[in-house]
Amino acid sequence: MSEWKRFARNRLAVTGLVVFAALVLLAVLAPAIAPYDPDQQNWQERLQPPSRAHLFGTDEYGRDLFSRVLYGGRVSLMAGVVPVAGGAAAGTLLGLVAGYLGGRWDTWLMRILDILLAIPTIFLALAIVGTLGPGLGSAMIAVAVVSIPSYARMVRGQVLSLRERDFVTASVAAGAGPARILFRHLLPHVLSPLLVQSTLSIGFAILTTAGLSFMGLGTQPPTSDWGEMLASARQYLPEAWWLAVFPGLFVMLSVLSVNLLGDGLRDYLDPRTRGR
Amino acid sequence: MLRYALRRVLLLIPVLLGVTLVVFLIFHLTPGDTVRALLGEMGQGASPEAVAALRHQLGLDRPWYVQYGEFVFRAVRGDFGVSFRGERPVLPQVLERFQVTLQVTAASLTLAALCGIPLGVLAAVRRHTWIDYLLTVLALLGVSMPSFWFGILLMHLFALRLRWLPPSGAESWRHLILPSVTIAAASIAFIARMTRSALIEELQEDYVRTARAKGLRERTVIFRHALRNAFIPVLTTLGLQFGSLLSGAVIVETVFSLPGLGRLAAEAIKARDLPVIQGAVLWAALVFGIVNLIVDLGYAALDPRIRYE
Numbered sequence: 001m002s003e004w005k006r007f008a009r010n011r012l013a014v015t016g017l018v019v020f021a022a023l024v025l026l027a028v029l030a031p032a033i034a035p036y037d038p039d040q041q042n043w044q045e046r047l048q049p050p051s052r053a054h055l056f057g058t059d060e061y062g063r064d065l066f067s068r069v070l071y072g073g074r075v076s077l078m079a080g081v082v083p084v085a086g087g088a089a090a091g092t093l094l095g096l097v098a099g100y101l102g103g104r105w106d107t108w109l110m111r112i113l114d115i116l117l118a119i120p121t122i123f124l125a126l127a128i129v130g131t132l133g134p135g136l137g138s139a140m141i142a143v144a145v146v147s148i149p150s151y152a153r154m155v156r157g158q159v160l161s162l163r164e165r166d167f168v169t170a171s172v173a174a175g176a177g178p179a180r181i182l183f184r185h186l187l188p189h190v191l192s193p194l195l196v197q198s199t200l201s202i203g204f205a206i207l208t209t210a211g212l213s214f215m216g217l218g219t220q221p222p223t224s225d226w227g228e229m230l231a232s233a234r235q236y237l238p239e240a241w242w243l244a245v246f247p248g249l250f251v252m253l254s255v256l257s258v259n260l261l262g263d264g265l266r267d268y269l270d271p272r273t274r275g276r
Numbered sequence: 277m278l279r280y281a282l283r284r285v286l287l288l289i290p291v292l293l294g295v296t297l298v299v300f301l302i303f304h305l306t307p308g309d310t311v312r313a314l315l316g317e318m319g320q321g322a323s324p325e326a327v328a329a330l331r332h333q334l335g336l337d338r339p340w341y342v343q344y345g346e347f348v349f350r351a352v353r354g355d356f357g358v359s360f361r362g363e364r365p366v367l368p369q370v371l372e373r374f375q376v377t378l379q380v381t382a383a384s385l386t387l388a389a390l391c392g393i394p395l396g397v398l399a400a401v402r403r404h405t406w407i408d409y410l411l412t413v414l415a416l417l418g419v420s421m422p423s424f425w426f427g428i429l430l431m432h433l434f435a436l437r438l439r440w441l442p443p444s445g446a447e448s449w450r451h452l453i454l455p456s457v458t459i460a461a462a463s464i465a466f467i468a469r470m471t472r473s474a475l476i477e478e479l480q481e482d483y484v485r486t487a488r489a490k491g492l493r494e495r496t497v498i499f500r501h502a503l504r505n506a507f508i509p510v511l512t513t514l515g516l517q518f519g520s521l522l523s524g525a526v527i528v529e530t531v532f533s534l535p536g537l538g539r540l541a542a543e544a545i546k547a548r549d550l551p552v553i554q555g556a557v558l559w560a561a562l563v564f565g566i567v568n569l570i571v572d573l574g575y576a577a578l579d580p581r582i583r584y585e
Contacts, residue, residue, distance in 0.1 A: 111294070112294075112298075114291065114294075115291060115294035115295055115297075115298055116298065118291050118292075118294070118295055118561055118564065118565055119295055119298070119299070119557065119560070119561045119564070120519050120522055120523055120560050120561065120564045121519070121523055122522075122523035122526050122527070122538075123523075123526075123541070123556065123557045123560040123561065124557070126526075126538075126541045126542075126545065126553065126556070126557065127299060127302050127303070127553060127554075127557045128302060129545055130303075130541070130544065130545040130548075130550070130553035130557075131302050131303055133545075133548065134545060134546060203419075203420065207422055210422055211422065211423075211424060211527045214422075214424050214527065214530060215527060215530050215538070215542045216530075216542060216546065217542060217545055217546075227422075227424075230422075230424060230425060230428060231530070233428070234428060234531065237428070237431070237432050237436050238432050238436035238437050241432060244425070244428045244429065244432065245429075247425075248422060248425030248428070248429070251422045251425060252417075252420050252421050252422065252425070255419075255420040255421075255422075256416065256417070256420035259416065259419065259420055260416075
């Protein structure tokens, strides 16, 4: 059975992949798809309910919500992927070093990570945003930093179990330096769990950055993402329900799809469920 | 048990010291100049003299380790410093706001446990039936749905359309219903899933077979025997959920305009009021540490094997 077919047997995972890919495509192609300029104000058409002309209705400035959701997706989805990439890279590096070098390095790095874990996630994120000042960049850095400990611990655990294996001893005997052993020999072994954890963290990152934007600490107007749209929608309830429904629906769809994909990847890559 | 508890309490101290150091360093590696921002806000021109004077007044011109030492020494005595704005002490502000957050968090934890555990038991006993599948779907939706969005939808329906409950504020217990339900929603499904898998595992144990062979009623087998053992992982889940409920509360406060710790932190961040942000974060870490400690002690009380390790 081909690898793709084996993965495709998990219908939910494939659905997740398709939906997430579609959302990314909508965001990337926003300039081509969006029927209106997302920032074009039109005072004659303020707070219009969904109609054929405005699929998701219009907001308090008469801007087309559908176009705004598409463009907002560019920010929100990027805010899901970039911090994960950053956090995973930093966490992996720390985990590799701690696990391979062991000893004092390991002890100190792990203590520091324990301390980071002792601060509730959202407060650590708030502390970082508080230091850097509100903004999309700060929110993404905050989400990346709070995810470092979990990557570092996972990678370290893997490296500890691999370190004593024969292929490592063999490459040490062959004269390979630590960098070569870490990146050429150990890193490939941790790629699968890393891929699973990263996929599952995208959902967390989308939710957290949207939450920070909702609190007014992430994306700042005039730029907008799904979280910021929800924050301004709050003032126009109960009349303009569409303002609150659609951006939230897109957050949920993207998080749900990426979670389904991550669960599917885990089952697919886990050697214990392989071949079942 | 007492020795175990004492050891755990002592272990909390270095962690908390570490937290203070991390928080302190985060705020003192600030690239933006707080003093300039502060002067700008007060509407005064930021002349070099004024900046230097305020820096000195706030003690920001001394080496970081001196500032840190003083910070810890004061924090231990309950002095979290003074707010940059309004010059009110930080700790009373934090405590006042934390009360609201704690009320909401505690209410949602209770709600989540009261709904989640029975649902989990039901799903375990009725495995592979519709209720079991429904819970799986709800758990998946629960982790994927932004809490603040769910809160807006609840507020729209129950407060603004039906007018059953107040939409915002924290004047009475009725104001806390919608926020608590919002925050609890995701946890209910999660706790139910954990209870389900823990109970299913226990139901396969030999002692359950023995209990059934003795002719005990199924109800007794489940509640007196299996559930009691399944409670250990469930309790851990509840403890871990406290952290995520607290985080949920912080964001959901914005939806319902609750004057809680999250709102305080958000306001302080926008005003670059570092002592207040620092105080809120430290306080949250302290509470989180104590809750984890209580969970661990509860764990030891339920499972005698842990005490004697």
